[in-house]
Amino acid sequence: MEDNHMKALWLEACGQTPARFSHRMRGALSAQAKKSPARPLRPALSAALVLLLLLGSAYALERLGVLDTLSHALKTQLLPEASEMVKSGIPQEAVQPALARFTVEEAVYDGRQAYFTLRVSPGDVEKVLLMDPDSGPAWAYDWQASGNIYEGESFAEKAQAAGQKMVQAEVWDALVNEEVQETRQHHLRYQNGDLLYTLSLPAQGDEARIRLNLLAMDIYQQMDESARGSLAFTLQKSPLSREALAQTPLPLPKAGLMLTYCQVELSPIASYLTLRYALAPDAAPIQAVNFQDGLWAEWLDEEGNSRESGDMQQEIIPLPDGSVELTQSFGALEEMPEEITLSFYHGMSKERFDQITLPIIPKEER
Amino acid sequence: MTIRKTLAALLAALALMLVLPPALAAEAPVVALGDGAPIPYLEGFSSRLIKDPGQLSGISGETNLSWQQADNIGAGLVSLTVENIALTPDILAVFYRAEFEKPPTLHYGTASKSYELAAPYLSISLNGDRLPVMDHFCEGYPEGDRRIHCLRLFSLEAPLPDQAVLTFHADYNSDTRQHDSALSVQIDQSRASDPTVGHDIDLPISLSYHRTPGQKTDFQFTIKRVSFGPFGNRIHLIIRDSGQDSGILSLYLKDDKERTLPIWRMRNITHSLASPLNPVDMHNEIWFFGGEDAESLALVPIKTSEQTTPTLPFYSLAMDSAFPVTLPLENGSSLTVKGVQVEESGFTISYTASIAFEANFRPGDSQGQELRDLYYVGANSYDLPSETLLAQGLWMSEYKGQPIKRVSEKELSTFTSLLVSSYAQKDEMPVPELMVTVPLK
Secondary structure, eight states: OHHHHHHHHHHHHHOSOOHHHHHHHHHHHHHHHHOOOOOOOOHHHHHHHHHHHHHHHHHHHHTOOTGGGSOHHHHTTOOTTHHHHOEESOOOEEEOOTTEEEEEEEEEEOSSEEEEEEEEEESSTTTEEEEOTTOOTTSBTTHHHHSOSSSSOBHHHHHHHHTOEEEEEEEEEEEETTEEEOOEEEEEEEETTEEEEEEEEEOOSSEEEEEEEEEEEETTSOOOGGGEEEEEEEEEOOTTOEEEEEOOOEEETTTTEEEEEEEEEEOSSEEEEEEEEEEOTTOOHHHHHHHHHOEEEEEEOTTSOBOOBOOSSOOEEEOTTSOEEEEEEEEOOSSOOSEEEEEEEETTTOOEEEEEEEEEEEGGGO | OHHHHHHHHHHHHHHHHHHHHHHHHHHSOEEETTOOOOOGGGTTOOOSSOSOGGGGTTTEEEEEEEEEEEOTTSSSEEEEEEEEEEEOSSEEEEEEEEEESSOOOOTTTTSHHHHHHHSOOOEEEETTEEOOEEEEEEEEEEETTTEEEEEEEEEESSOOOTTOEEEEEOOEETTTTEESOEEEEEEEOTTOOOOOEEEEEEEEEEEEEEEETTEEEEEEEEEEEEEEETTEEEEEEEEEEOSTTTTOOOEEEEETTOOBOOEEEEEOOOOTTOBTTBOEEEEEEEEESOOTTOSEEEEEEEEEOOOOSOOOOSEEEETTSOSOEEEEOTTSOEEEEEEEEEOSSEEEEEEEOSBTTSEEEEEEOTTSOBOTTOOOEEEEEEETTTTEEEEEEEOEEEETTEEEESSOHHHHHTOOEEEEEESHHHHEEEOGGGOEEEEOO
């Protein structure tokens, strides 16, 4: 009885299995049943193929660059010119922490974000076992590859067996053109005792002068100055970005807001949307409460679906005049769209408010 | 010469360290526990944190400490006056009132949660050192629009020593790296008469089982003390945290007659640096209802399966049902809904279950469908006198000093059923064969 009840609830929540899916499944199963046994490969040939594949994979992993390790939305929609923007062999000045060495390997700056891969190596391979700041000593050392923090040799066991210190290494904070900026992590990989981070930082102007404040500390020791370090490098903006603006201000009556700024910027790596909005003077108290709670906006595509965001973290930034700014990144677009559709919603209740479509005008046509 | 100066400075510092605590005590007013003085906080108010106010007369004492500090919710300055202090080996209770320069922000309108959040924090040290606190609980109620009566309970890692000096620190000033002011009281326990029934047990326990599929964990912990006091019944545990999930216990509690003792708070604080090679002993506690007459307690470990079923409501309860209604759960435990109250500020469900949070309640319509547009903020608490767990949904908010209701009357009129779900019933199975008995008599 209960099972039937649960089935009914499940059906209610998820609906019937789509007919197309059922047909494909049946087709696949019957094809599987009819398939004749494959001709076995000779053992030596099989072994050679496996070895080739393994070597190829290992080579590919070793060669992961900044564009290969961006977040899914960005990585899957990169334009061909993106690879031409990537710089390596970047001049950098470092004051290294005592226990680890940080090096920027590849970087790219598109005028909105500076993306870079940062390799962290042990100061002394025999004495230091590097960890990312989120992992604990009881976690499995290969948690990142296996996805299981409980199974396998732990950081603590590995460190003890080798007589190593456990050292957490990270970028503590960052300055871009002398201003503190929030670092976003796109990727982390453990690679032969090194850590390989892919990070990004918001930046503006033709040049991004970046200073990373570094930290590499023995987790069982009080932190002292020798755990700190810094790494400075400069990136030039790639001249491939385009921008367009929508006509504002524009009232959003359902949300009780006034949209004061809407900018779209395109680069071969990402498309960026910047919105600023404020509470309308005649907003109702409940709209003010919603604004306090946090009102967000989605960029909808031609089918009305939300575009996948390229950001790991997002935030609404309050501005001094009482309005807020929301900046989001999405996959790259080849052409500047003629219009943009935005949907405003309550961050917690998900209640939907205004959905608007705005013409956007390229900067050079304004 | 330099050496002599250094030595002199060291000796002076040592002398100061020897003299300062007695000096602090000598100047501090004394709170005599058991003085029989009235507790203004309890006049005309029924506290949900106190089992029976009549039990406090032997353990509370009057004081009158006043100071000003910045309000933690941004309403300017607040004047604090500590009126009474009560003490058991398990709990330090501070009764105080807060008077604000301007009406404090009430995050959830007139809901009791608003006053709990508005009650200013207390920063207390013991004999000039850290107060050994594990957890704290708070409640408050208003008098007018600028005064809040507050009660804050601190659960203790160890009983306070006799003649302890408690120092209340006002704001921490980040420029001077000091607290702006500090006021001390000395606690005289010589006349106190404590109704707490406490059992200092120090019972070491080892358990090893697959709590989750494919994951065998060794648990080692010591039942340090079991107590039944005016602020609730507590098991004080020291859990040997070896990392991974060994520092977190999952269990049901029963008495010697196999009656379930509902757990309203289970603290499972772990240590981020703990590992099998570096285990760390962590003080934790379980707060529960009942068991005062039990000769022993039983800890029944819980096995958690992977979640395989959707967490949809399994029961739709009409709001006009004849409460209490008991719903059996598939894992053998049960859930009793004692009542539902809908008020201006939100709704409150009174219930009992083996563990708080085991049950989930959502508003529904007459067809038993969830009202997804009814936006509220969930809050959980407990009521000790009635031994009841409370699940609240708060839809009020504050804007420019006015409470704003997030739902319309029309939306509210559709709230005619309560949808009940529970992770526990399919995913948390007790393992009675691993049951541990804790003798009390």
